[in-house]
Amino acid sequence: MILFSLLPGQDIGALSASRHVGSTILERLADGFSYECTCESFVDSGSGSKSADEHFSSWGAHQLTYLREGFMMVLSTRLPLIVQCLLSLFVTTSLSAPIIITRETFKTCRRGAFNGVPADCCPPKFIQGPIVDFSPKYNPSKPLRVRKALQCLTGKELTIYTEKLQRGYALMRALPDDDPRSFKRQNEIHCAYGTGPFIQNASANLTLDIHLNWFFLPWHRMFIYFHEKILQTLLKDPNFTLHFWNFDSSVTLSTSERPGCFKAGHFFPPMYLDPSKSTFEPNRTYRAFEPSRPVDLSFDATQWNPLGGVPPVFPNYTLEEQVWRNGATMYKSVVSSSNASSFIGKPFRAGDVQIVDPTIAAGNSEKWPHISVHMWIGGLMYLAQTSPRDPIFYHLHANVERIWDLWHKLGDGRADPSDPDWLDAEFLIWDEKKVMRRVKVRNVLDIKTLGDTFENVNDASWICFQNSTSTTPSNCSSTKTSMYQSRSDCHK
Template sequence: MAEYIIHSGDTLSAIAHRLGVSLAGLEAANPQITDPNRIFPGQIVTVPGSAPAAGPKYVVHSGDSLSAIATRFGVSLGALKSANPQIANPNQIFPGQVIAIPGNLPAAGPQYVVQSGDTLTVIGTRFGVGLVPLEAANPQITDPNRIFPGQIVTVPGNAPAAGPRYVVQHGDTLTAIGTRFAATVTELAAANPQITNANQIFTGQVITIATSISYVRHNIWTLDEIDHWHPTIYAYARGVQVLIDRTKANQMDPIGWQYQSDIHGTTVNPDNFRNQCQHFCWFFLPWHRMYLEWFERIIRSAIQDVDDVDDATKLTWALPYWNYSSDDAARRRLPKAFLDLTLPDGVTPNPLWVAGRNLNDGSALPQADVDLTAALAPTDFAGTNGFAGGRTGFSHAGEDPGSAMGPLEGTPHGAVHVDVGGLMGSFNTAALDPIFWLHHANIDRLWEVWRGMPGHVNTNESAWLSGVTFHFHDENAATLTETVQEVLDTAAQLNYSYEDTSAPVPAPVEADMAFPPAPHGPPELIGASDSAVALTGEPTSVTFDIAAPAGPLAAAAANPVSRASLRLEDVTSAAPVGVTYRVYLDAPGGAPALDDAHYVGVAAFFGIEQTTAPDNEHGGMRLAFDITRQYRQLTAEGRWNDQLSVTFVPQRVEPPATPIELPGELASAPQQPGTARVGRVSVFLQ
């Protein structure tokens, strides 16, 4: 995009009309302008459209023409026109437009707009730099005795921070600028380390306006509707490539692609930063929030030096989220930018595309695997049937007996990992797939959705809030620590929000079938399978005896059952389980009932091979499902007697009507169900 420096009397509407762009487009390109009716001379704004070529820059002055400018700088008119495709009519240019002059590229660093009467010697004296380094920083100036008002030169010194820029006007002070833009002198000074004396600034200096951007994580489908290579998505691809290149240069770079993946999982724990992922417990949600927070900042920092990412995107970029919970199969497919083999130029390999995914042919996630009904239903935050999972210390130290993952972690979280497959199918490689980060942004968003529902609040237990400290690197590779209590408010503490955190419209539920309140007393085992159940990708049923409660629940009138749970315990597999299973519960007799009334939920075994590993403390995976609704229904029908039947039905991704054709070596292999061994299927009442 091009740039324009606001002059006295300008309005955004007038600028848009003058430069042939829409007012809405101009406002969208300049999110730093919070009040479009309030702009100031000296502000540098971004103009949507073609960008001038890289090279020296010049600010058009009153009376200028392209012909006169070309003559002044000793370049041909044709070359000047070619360097400035943003100028639709070469016979009409406007004061304040920033154009490119063909020539040697000046050095990076603080900038200054040459004023009338300036010489390089005067500029050097003013800013305390020698004439030799000033000339060296500006190789576009072939005759140091001949410079022109409007030329933008580099002044050697500390570089200002990224952000909205402003050209100092006559009479300005940092205090006045700060008042104008709602920034303190301290904030302006911090953003402009090239200013060595806060009481002395000069007309023509280009400074950064310290501003607080509130980042918004958008639904990628909202962006996709505009352009499947929307600037936010394109910037993400370019940022991913920067991180990949860092890893190629140094495998141990903490802000490189491989190291960032290793934070989630690797075969060893070499330090306090890698192999730290928290799963199957109440730290799952806050740890991943921290993980995304710093990854997002690393990507945002990485794109600052990418030439073909526009300034507005650099300023406001935030990680999109992949909202796949939709009746529309198209929304359950991978976003289009993740299916293209190349970037928009048709040549450069697309870093968002990775081989091995089950969805690379255009297949869709099964609708049951992204249903949110069970995930958002719990009112308790922690515990066996809590939203967030069981109470633990770091990596399951001091874990609750019978602890299991929260329903959100199971479905859609784990189910989507399994369904996408490939790198996403394993703890140790999942974060190497760029879709991982959009998936987890959605899981983080769903935590906010849950919090916004009536009666849903996070726990205030100190063991969760401050009991464990987690370690990360920031965008500058500096080490830091965080606790849960520091990441609970995304807007106030982390400066981001989501495009949409409204709760999905639930299906009508009878009052006595609603999610039960927290029960009193410990759960009581009333029945379990007497042998292991092998799930091999085929429909499988297991029937087992159940008994009447023998503990406190035996006096049903005094202690009615408030919650019933189905648990899958000690689930093991030496390899990933590549399909998910719909789970149904019924009283035995005849064919298994596979209708909605008997549907329990989805069993997804993401990470099972890690929980099964000999050196892992888990000893297998545990899943818990609330079956209070089925318990009440079977009891009302007089069928909750002495036996129950549980049926597992495998499900695979939904193939498209017309698959995307990929070369043979890039085509994905069929989903491999593997074998999951369920040590025990059990039922508990509370």
């Protein structure tokens, strides 16, 4: 990737550049405007250089991003080859360093945007009090809190959990807006990290976003962890646990060799459908209000252009078709992702230009099923600047965390990045005591050190998806007698 900045009054000879792998970025700043073009390298790995026409016929159009005061619009264009030739004269090697969020990051926060919609969500520019390093305080003598699948909560347990969840969000909504633990500010901190208002330190115009790169999973784990701690504090219950919406389970087993939940969980959780409760959000599509409609994990949100103004159309598959498609999608997203880059996402370091395109840098864990579920619910969940205003957001992400944890257990070399630019990246998040905490990625990699674990569920229904052409994980039985192999040895 090559970044070029042309300040007002400068000419092409004044361009400064830094090299990153993957695409070419032309950024022109003038009179308050910023233009950003992205394209792939013109060098074909097998046949050498390609002409501009050859390149664009195979890759498609550029994405021209036009920003003014944070408003983003995606258009199509073609740059003449002469521009690429000029740009190639200014290539240097970029420095490798982790993203570090500091007081200055908050101080320079500005208007952001996501999918063409402006985002005014900067937290207070001046952080009051100290910034305290976060270190997990796991006590091995205490039992882990078990995050359970919502669809298997029944009887008294379901009643107690639902009442506590709804009371917790009622208390959170009642907090003053300037309280960092408030429901409003919880949304705003996600918005600030996820729509580009934060500027990289020592940069005038390089934004950062925890979506569409290798920070998606660890940052959201930090966010969910402190959100859960806030609910525990408000409820005065340190054992309260955010359970997960097990949307990836589409098959019910009548019996199982292991304890856990083996019931299909692909329907929208009923506890979020009571209009009189704090967990309700009316701004959802009709799909969330149809109790017999399973979630569609197969929707390819990367092909949807939100600037078209028309919500994505989800086909009306039969239940059998949807179950099959969901299984195939989960297999493709998780089992077929054999390395960190494909599952977690591409690197994003200090000095890198943000590529706001899920087809380029996002890991499969973010694209499917995460984005698909956001789109399926719709309403506030369409956009990064509003999605945490729907309480279902937190149970959705609790399951994404679980899937990340499961991905490691599939083995065969699946492991998190060892790159210090990932491990030592630092983010600032308020905790349950309104104290600003400095959290590194390396602090949140093991869910057990945070005090949580997950209930067993029927992951075998998609881990051993029969119709896949990919190699089946070694711990799956080779005997398949139905659409899914549901033997307990598929998930260890």
